Every structure is written in structure tokens, then in C-alpha cells.
């Protein structure tokens with residue numbers, strides 16, 4: 444028996460949720476933006492949370508069982524052996540990126556990212572960590588496939604001010620999964636030029652059939668200056684519970700232990716720790732089902748776009764549930780999300796916020812039922828069609 448019936452997901456029930464996805468827009472808008480999933484919570488996680496509430500167990504977190512659960516999951520998933528003493532519980536991946544930048548570089552240094560990329564990286568690097576963003580955009584082949592620009596990375600790493608690299612693997616929003624060979628090359632370049640690598644691997648458990656995720660720390664040497672950030676929050680839809688893990692090498696685990704303020708290690712939520720332990724230990728069957736639903740949905744979106752939005756270009760992601768769609772063939776300006784919201788009553792993420800290469804694009808969340816996804820893409824087609832008519836009439 445499958446853990447849940449995806450066709451039973453219904454918008455009226457989803458609208459009762461108090462989370463950001465369902466509260467940010469008017470009730471006639473279908474939310475397909477922020478990376479929250481519409482699926483029901485995995486049963487082992489729901490049970491663990493209900494039991495905690497029944498115990499009135501809402502005090503400070505102790506971290507109980509977390510290092511054991513996450514290291515077991517990493518080993519089963521990717522044969523990645525991590526010593527429990529190198530796992531540090533924190534509140535979320537984004538604050539982990541911020542703290543890793545602070546620990547491994549100096550104010551004013553250059554920190555490399557690959558645009559188009561998860562927008563909060565920009566403000567984290569510039570405004571919170573007070574470093575400079577150094578962009579090495581992804582390359583794009585004629586068929587629309589994105590890839591890391593290895594020559595561009597080498598040139599950036601050679602710049603004297605560049606001391607850190609935020610590697611988003613798998614990549615948000617393109618769903619690209621770097622190959623082992625690319626990661627090995629990055630490890631070599633980072634070593635040669637003394638660049639710290641901060642690997643955000645939050646989407647890794649959602650790697651889809653046909654792709655293989657390689658944890659960055661499995662290719663980096665033991666004494667490398669790098670950390671990985673992992674979490675159960677994307678794969679099991681727990682971001683509001685606030686729990687992530689920073690994993691160090693021999694060298695960086697010592698830095699974290701000695702220099703990360705102790706308060707940061709107490710910032711994970713207690714219910715987040717409880718839910719993450721349940722996810723890592725018992726959430727496998729649910730995750731497997733979700734991966735198969737997303738696999739179906741990524742192909743469905745290709746079919747629906749071909750039918751309703753024929754000038755869109757879209758390469759199905761190799762990982763996770765975000766569809767990065769190029770709508771620049773439609774004459775609706777650099778940010779098509781405004782037309783989709785105003786005319787189509789669907790909320791998607793605005794491409795320009797993802798930095799260079801984002802104009803004309805939108806990011807669509809596919810972690811929902813095929814019926815809702817169909818309605819979203821139909822609305823997209825109708826609104827772009829009507830926007831074109833308005834444009835033609837105005838000319």
C-alpha cells in the first residue's frame with residue numbers, strides 16, 4: 444500500500460494550513476511558489492509529533508538521537524560514513540550557510556555562487572555575512588540543460604579576494620545534479636586556491652530516477668576546508684520545525700566546535716529534532732513514494748506545457764520538485780510571475796529574484812497532485828494567451 448493517495452489531495456483542505464504557502468495570497472490564487480509540499484505528513488513523523496504533544500514535551504531540544512539518525516540515513520543513502528562527532532544540529536540550512544561563511548572566510552571576501560540560484564544566498568552573503576557575491580553563472584547548452592562552468596569556477600577561485608564557494612547540490616532552481624567528476628574537480632580547485640566549499644545539499648534526498656547525488660564531503664579530502672549542510676526539512680516537508688545539520692571534515696569540525704557560538708547549537712527546534720529523527724529513521728517508504736510522484740509530475744509538466752504553453756521551455760529537473768520555466772517567448776516582460784498572478788491567479792516564484800539568467804523565467808512548485816498541477820498549467824496558458832491578446836490590442 445502506498446503511504447498516501449496523491450489524487451485525494453484537495454485545495455480546500457490545503458487552504459486550512461497556516462503556513463506561508465497558503466497564507467500569502469488571496470483564496471482564489473493557487474499557490475505554487477515557496478518550497479513546501481502539499482503531501483500529507485509521513486505517518487511515522489506525525490506519530491512522533493503527536494506522542495511529543497501528548498507528553499507535553501515542548502521544552503528545549505537535547506539533540507537526542509539526531510546524530511545517530513542522520514549518520515544512519517547518510518550511510519544507507521549514499522554509503523557516506525560520517526562520524527557522529529562531526530554532526531552539528533542547527534536551526535536551518537540558511538543559517539548554516541551564513542555561519543559557515545563567517546567561520547571559513549573574512550568580512551569583505553568574495554563568495555562564489557552559480558546563478559540562477561536560490562535568492563536568499565545573495566542577502567545572506569551580502570547583508571548578513573557582509574561578504575561580496577562573486578557570480579559564476581551556470582552554463583546552458585542549446586537544449587536548455589544547465590551545468591557548472593568549470594573554467595569559470597577556476598578563474599573565480601584564482602581571484603585573491605575569493606575565499607569561499609556556496610555549492611548548491613542538487614541545484615535550486617534548475618534541479619541540476621553535479622557529477623562526481625565535477626565535484627572532484629571542484630575539490631581539487633578549492634585545494635589549489637585555498638577556497639572553502641560550503642555544500643548546501645538540502646534537496647539531495649529528492650534526487651530523481653536517472654540521476655545520482657554525490658555528497659561533496661565524500662570526494663573532498665579529510666583535511667579539506669569544507670562543510671555540508673543537510674536537513675530532513677525539504678524531503679519530508681518540515682521547514683517550519685527548524686532543524687538542520689552542519690557536517691564538518693576533520694579540519695572544519697574542529698573549527699565549528701571551537702568557534703561556532705554555543706547558542707547556534709541550541710537553535711534547532713525540539714519538535715524539529717523529534718520529527719527529523721523519525722524522518723531519517725522511518726521515513727524511507729514515504730520518501731520513496733514522494734520521489735515517484737515527483738518523477739511523474741515532472742513529465743506531466745512537460746506534457747502540459749507542450750499543450751497549454753507551447754512556447755515555454757523547460758528541462759525536467761534531475762532532482763527535487765521545482766520546475767524552472769522559461770517564458771521569455773511570451774511578451775510579458777522580465778517577470779512573468781506578475782502576469783500569472785494578476786491574470787491567471789497562480790503564485791509562482793519570480794525568475795529575476797534568482798539573479799543573472801532569471802529574467803523571463805518562473806519557478807513552479809510541482810509537489811502537489813496531478814489535478815492541481817494541471818489546473819496551474821492550464822491557468823498559466825490562459826493568462827499568457829490573454830496577456831498576448833492585451834498586448835496585441837495595445838499596439
Ligand SMILES: Cc1ncc(COP(=O)(O)O)c(C=O)c1O
Nearest residue numbers: 478535536537561615643645682
Ligand atoms: C537550496 C536551498 N537551501 C536552503 C533552503 C532553506 O532551507 P532552510 O529552511 O533549512 O533554511 C532552501 C529552501 O527551499 C533551498 O532550496
